[in-house]
Amino acid sequence: MTRTTDDVGGVVSPSGQGRARPARDRHVSDFTELMRAVQEAGLLRRRLGYYWTRFAVLTLLLAGVVTAFVLLGPTRWQLAVAAVLAVVLGQVMFLGHDAAHRQIFRSGRWNEWAALVIATLYAGMSYGWWNHKHSRHHAKPNTVGADPDIRAGVLVYTTANLERPRTGVVGWFARRQGWFFFPLLLLEGLNLHVSGVRTLLGRGPVKRRPVEIAFVTARLAGYLALVFWLLPFGMGVAFLAVQLGVFGVYxxxxxxxxxxxxPVLPASAPVDFLRRQVLQSRDITGGRWVDLLMGGLNHQVEHHLFPSMPSPSLRRVRPLVRRFCAERGIPYTETGLAESYRIVVRHLNEVGLAAADPFRCPLAAELRTTR
Structure with a gap:
């Protein structure tokens, strides 16, 4: 069940003024007040012991998976190893995500190198490409023209700025795109690697390009060499397909x-930082197993408000943020994991239907999808 603390319309008016706190500087002071409470609670303190332990455990798990891979040899059980490897690499990427957000060390340089080793060398993903894309998402989540995560591609996430309706086979797909979302994720693992490599070999913004090229080359070349040295070609392809498919879905x-x-906002929407981050994000409820499964990103509202906060502190700050938002009439959305997937599928189908119908009002469709 999805829970919100208020109606969106009662918080931000077209002029950018709140219902109870009309002055924009008051909105700024709201976040300052929240930040002060968080600092006083010690929730921004570094958790070096936690992160070093997590890094050691993941390194041992990767070593264990590689050992199992070598010892098993050519057998169908290697497909199970591929699935396990995908999940472990997902956890590696969560750790790389924390380093990229400077959650681990006080030094920005240390965090940057940690992200390079973890994400690029361990997982074979371009840290520079991902960090540039993810930083733009954090700055203006779900904002048309600013958030790269809602840019139209195979899927349509918003009808705003859509040049023409999607018709024919493309239109048929768009009307049903929500049902295809999770199957398409089977290709996301490959897409993430390809996008990173294209950026490294192109002119995209990459701070340490030579280092990243060396790390990605060593990781991907070594991985492929090991797979096809130990397994027959067909089995090796199957191993890679399972690993990349499960990784992408995860x-x-x-x-x-x-x-x-x-809600999806136009680029010109006059929304302050606090409300922009809270209104555009959804928390996923559940116990600590959900924290583990999602790398702490189930506390998305809190993560967007405090991106440098260590992930184990997000659960502790959640009640404080929820109470703070309730006191100021700011909608705070949270729902269960299964319900969140139903919302995603329904939303994509509704947006896709609007994108495929030239007689449907795009604005009305957008308003319906944000209810």
Whole structure:
């Protein structure tokens, strides 16, 4: 069941003024007050012991998976190893995500190198490409023209700025795109690697390009060499397909519920930082197993408000943020994991229907999808 603390319309008016607190500087002071409470609670303190332990455990798990892979040899059980490897690499990426947000060390340089080793060398993903894209998402989540995560591609996430209706086979797909979302995630793992490599070899913004190229080359070349040295070609292809497929589904299933189906704002929307981050994000309820499964990203509202907060502190700050929002009439959305997936599928189908219908009002469709 989805829970929100208020109606969106009662918080932000077209002039950018709140219902109870009309002055924009008051909105700024709201976040300052919240930040002060968080600092006083010690929730921004570094958790070096936690992160070093997590890094050691993941390194041992990767070593264990590689050992199992070598010892098993050519057998169908390697497909199970591939699935396990995908989940472990997903957890590696969550740790790389924390380093990229400077959650681990006080030094920005240390965090940057940690992200390079974890995400690029361990997982084979371009840290520079991902960090540039993810930073733009954090700055203006679910904002048309600013958030790269809602840019139209195979899927349509918003009808705003859509140049023409999608018709024919493309229109048929668009009307049903929600049902295809999770199957398409089977290709997301490959897409993430390809996008990173294209950026490294192109002119995209990459701070340490030579280092990243060396790390990605060593990781991907070594991985492919090991797979095809030990397994017959067909089995090796199957191993890679399972690993990349499960990895893509895992990543998409953890990131998609956080924003898909939440309100989409025009680029010019005069919304302050606090309300922008809260209104556009959704928390996923559940116990600590959900924290583990989603790498702490189930606390998405809190993560967007305090991106440098260590992930184990997000659960502790959640009640404080929820109470703070309730006192100021700011909608705070949270729902269960299964319900969040239903919301994502329904939202994508509704947006896709609007995108495929030239007689449907795009604005009305957008308003319906944000209810």
């Amino acid at each position: 990543m998409g299933a953890c990131f998609a519920p956080n924003h898909k189906g939440m």
